[in-house]
Amino acid sequence: MSRLKSNKVRIPFSIFSACDSARSSAQSIEPEKWGTYLDLEGKVGSKRDIGEANLFIPLVQDSRSLYFAHVRARMANGGDFEGSLGGGVRHMLDTGWNIGTYGFIDRRRTTYNNTYNQATVGLEALGRQFDWRANVYQPFGKDSTPLYTTHTGSVSGGSLFVSSTSLEERVLSGFDVEAGWRLPVFKEDDSRQVRTYLAGYRFSDDGIKVQGARVRAEYVMADFSDTWKGSQLTIGAEYQHDNARGSQSFVALRLRIPLGKVASSSQRLSAQERRMTAPIVRDVDIVSQVRARQIAYEKASTTANGQTIVAISSDTTTGASLPGEVAAAGNNSTVVLAGTFNTTDSTVLQNGQTLIGRGVLDVLTSSGRAVTASLPGATIHSSFAPFGAGTRATVTMASNSTIRGMN
Numbered sequence: 079m080s081r082l083k084s085n086k087v088r089i090p091f092s093i094f095s096a097c098d099s100a101r102s103s104a105q106s107i108e109p110e111k112w113g114t115y116l117d118l119e120g121k122v123g124s125k126r127d128i129g130e131a132n133l134f135i136p137l138v139q140d141s142r143s144l145y146f147a148h149v150r151a152r153m154a155n156g157g158d159f160e161g162s163l164g165g166g167v168r169h170m171l172d173t174g175w176n177i178g179t180y181g182f183i184d185r186r187r188t189t190y191n192n193t194y195n196q197a198t199v200g201l202e203a204l205g206r207q208f209d210w211r212a213n214v215y216q217p218f219g220k221d222s223t224p225l226y227t228t229h230t231g232s233v234s235g236g237s238l239f240v241s242s243t244s245l246e247e248r249v250l251s252g253f254d255v256e257a258g259w260r261l262p263v264f265k266e267d268d269s270r271q272v273r274t275y276l277a278g279y280r281f282s283d284d285g286i287k288v289q290g291a292r293v294r295a296e297y298v299m300a301d302f303s304d305t306w307k308g309s310q311l312t313i314g315a316e317y318q319h320d321n322a323r324g325s326q327s328f329v330a331l332r333l334r335i336p337l338g339k340v341a342s343s344s345q346r347l348s349a350q351e352r353r354m355t356a357p358i359v360r361d362v363d364i365v366s367q368v369r370a371r372q373i374a375y376e377k378a379s380t381t382a383n384g385q386t387i388v389a390i391s392s393d394t395t396t397g398a399s400l401p402g403e404v405a406a407a408g409n410n411s412t413v414v415l416a417g418t419f420n421t422t423d424s425t426v427l428q429n430g431q432t433l434i435g436r437g438v439l440d441v442l443t444s445s446g447r448a449v450t451a452s453l454p455g456a457t458i459h460s461s462f463a464p465f466g467a468g469t470r471a472t473v474t475m476a477s478n479s480t481i482r483g484m485n
Contacts, residue, residue: 110136110139110338111139111141111347111351111354112136112139112144112351112354112355113136113308113336113337113338114133114134114135114136114336114337114338115133115134115308115334115335115336115337115338115355116131116132116133116134116334116335116337117130117131117132117133117134117332117333117334117335117357118130118131118332118333118335119131119132119330119331119332119333120330120331121316121328121329121330122328122329122330123326123327123328124325124326124327124328125323125326126154126155126156126158126326127154127155128152128153128154128328128362129152129153129154130150130151130152130153130362131150131151131152132148132149132150132357132358133148133149133150134146134147134148134355135147135148135149136338137165142169142170143167143168143169143170144167144168144169144354144355145165145166145167146165146166146167146168147164147165148162148163148164148165148166148180148182148358149161149162149163150162150163150182152362152363154363155189156189157187157189157191158186158187158188158189158363159186159187160184160185160186160187160363160364161184161185162182162183162184162185162198163182163183164180164181164182164183164198165180165181166178166179166180166181166200166358167179167180168202168354170350170351170354174205174206174350175203175204175205176202176203176204176205176350176353176354176356177202177203177204178201178202178203178204179199179200179201179202180199180200180202180358181197181198181199181200182197182198182360183195183196183197183198184196184197184198184363184364186363186364186366188247188366190223190225190247190368192223192247192366193220194217194219194220194221194249194364194366195217195218195219195220196215196216196217196218196249196364197215197216197217197218198213198214198215198216198360199213199214200212200213200214200358200360201213202358202359204353204356206260206266206349206350207259207260207266208257208258208259208260209256209257209258209259209273209275210255210256210257210258211255211256211257211258211277211359211360212253212254212255212256213253213254213255213360213361214252214253215251215252215253215281215361215364215365216251217249217250217251217364221248221249221283222246222247222248222249223246223247224244224245224246225245225246225247225368226244226245227242227243227244227245227373228242228243228245228452229241229242229243229449229450229451229452230243230451230452231378231414231439231441231451231452231453231454232416232454233389233390233391233414233415233416233417233454234389234391235394236388236389236390236394237377237378237379237387237389238377238378238379238387238389238414238441238451239375239376239377239378240374240375240376240377240378240441240443240449240451241372241374241375242372242373242374242375242376242447242449243370243371243372243373244370244371244372244373245368245369245370245371246368246369246371247366247367247368248283248284248286248366248367248368248369249283249364249365249366250281250282250283250286250288250365250366250367251281251282251283252279252280252281252282252288252365253279253280254277254278254279254280254292254360254361255277255278255279256275256276256277256292256359257275257276257277258273258274258275258276259273259274259275260272260273261273261274266349267348267349268349269299269300269301269302269352270297270298270299270300271297271298271349272295272296272297272298273295273296273298274293274294274295275292275293275294275295275296275359276291276292276293277291277292277293277294278290278291278292279291279292279320279361281365286322286367286369287321287322288320288321288322288323288365288367289320289321289322290318290319290320290321290323291318291319291320292316292317292318293316293317293318294314294315294316294317295314295315295316296312296313296314296315296330297312297313297314298310298311298312299311299312300352306336307336308334308336309333309334309335309336310332310333310334311331311332311333311334312330312331312332312333312334312357313330313331314328314329314330314331314332315327315328315329315330316328316329316330322367332357374443374445374447376443376444376445376447377443377444378441378442378443378444378449378451379442379444380441380442381412381439381440381441381442382440382441382442382448383440385410385411385412385432386407386408386410386411386412387411387412387414387441388403388406388407388411388412388413388414389413389414389416390403390404390413390414390415390416391415391416391417392415392416392417392418392419392456393416393417395419396419397419397420397421397422397458397459398421398422398423400419400421400425400458401421401423401424401425401426404425404426404427404428404431404433405426405428407428407431408428408431409428409429409430409431410428410429410430410431411428411430411431411432412431412432412434412439413431413432413433413434414434414435414439414453415433415434415435415456415458415484416435416453416454416455416456417454417456417457418456418457418458418459419456419457419458419459420459420461421458421459421460421461421472422460422461423470424460424470424471424472424473424474425458425472425473425474426473426474426476427473427474427475427476427479427481428476428479429476429477429478429479430476430477430478430479431476431479431480432479432480432481432482433473433479433480433481433482433484434453434480434481434482434483434484435453435454435455435456435457435482435483435484435485436453436454436455436456436483436484437452437453437455437482437483438450438451438452438453439451439453453483455483455485456483456484456485457484457485458472458473458484458485460472
């Protein structure tokens with residue numbers, strides 16, 4: 079009899095090893111901790127109201143690091159609007175600190191309908207008990223816009239001088255720093271926290287300076303709704319004061335709406351992990367200021383229609399000599415008076431002569447500019463009865479003469 083031989087099927091060990099490795103690798107893959115969210119915030123202020131939307135988008139993450147993109151849109155009273163686009167990175171340290179950095183490009187349209195651009199760079203360190211932040215702001219491109227120009231006339235040394243002042247809006251570069259402290263109202267790992275902050279800021283350019291301090295407090299409730307996992311509600315208050323804008327205060331309400339997958343209860347985030355998606359704190363908008371700047375100071379010798387200008391001030395001319403100086407100005411001249419003149423004689427105008435106090439006058443400056451100058455005004459007091467006793471008048475008109483803006 080021949081012996082039957084059994085054939086055994088041999089499965090290579092490497093196949094089992096590969097399957098075990100794949101299973102082990104799949105089990106080690108952790109779900110993403112941080113998802114996309116939208117923060118909607120409303121701030122009611124003593125001087126202006128602000129509405130803001132912030133979209134936070136995780137790009138790359140592991141168990142301790144998060145790279146993200148950030149989009150912000152803000153609106154305020156008077157058609158003021160600003161949009162920002164940027165991103166950054168945050169990393170959790172074993173010591174309990176979250177450190178991060180970020181950068182933004184900002185674009186603002188002000189209430190004067192002017193548009194400006196700015197780059198923002200910031201650093202932050204968020205700890206269990208304390209927070210530290212610092213931001214630097216640098217405008218680029220157009221940095222100022224003229225709003226309008228005024229021309230003010232003044233009389234000095236027998237001449238009319240025109241000061242031209244431009245009112246312009248200018249954006250400022252600067253920085254701010256902020257320190258925060260967690261009040262021990264709740265436990266360190268509680269989803270509810272109260273924090274207070276103190277900040278200082280300074281913005282300046284071309285002689286303009288905005289410098290002051292800000293205090294704020296916020297009460298944060300993470301996962302405040304059992305039916306809306308990943309949501310967050312923040313109630314805040316803020317007060318600031320600086321040398322240029324004075325004092326202003328805000329009360330704020332911020333609602334976080336989760337847009338991505340939310341970790342299950344078994345994957346509940348720790349206090350340090352929750353702070354990896356804390357709102358980025360920086361100045362609410364590009365800082366701009368309106369200031370007046372003198373651009374010219376010139377003598378005006380003639381009016382726009384070619385009449386010679388003679389300027390007389392009560393600082394250098396007495397009321398007694400006023401009639402003689404007006405007569406000396408001659409026919410077809412324009413006499414600008416400034417101040418108060420007490421006379422005992424009638425001021426007689428010449429043919430075609432104009433006597434003007436307060437008002438506006440179209441003039442040509444020494445550089446050839448045609449401007450409309452605002453004049454300071456004048457008063458003539460006469461110490462005699464205008465009519466009846468000698469039939470004298472305070473001012474006696476002549477052919478084609480004009481008097482205006484006088485008391």
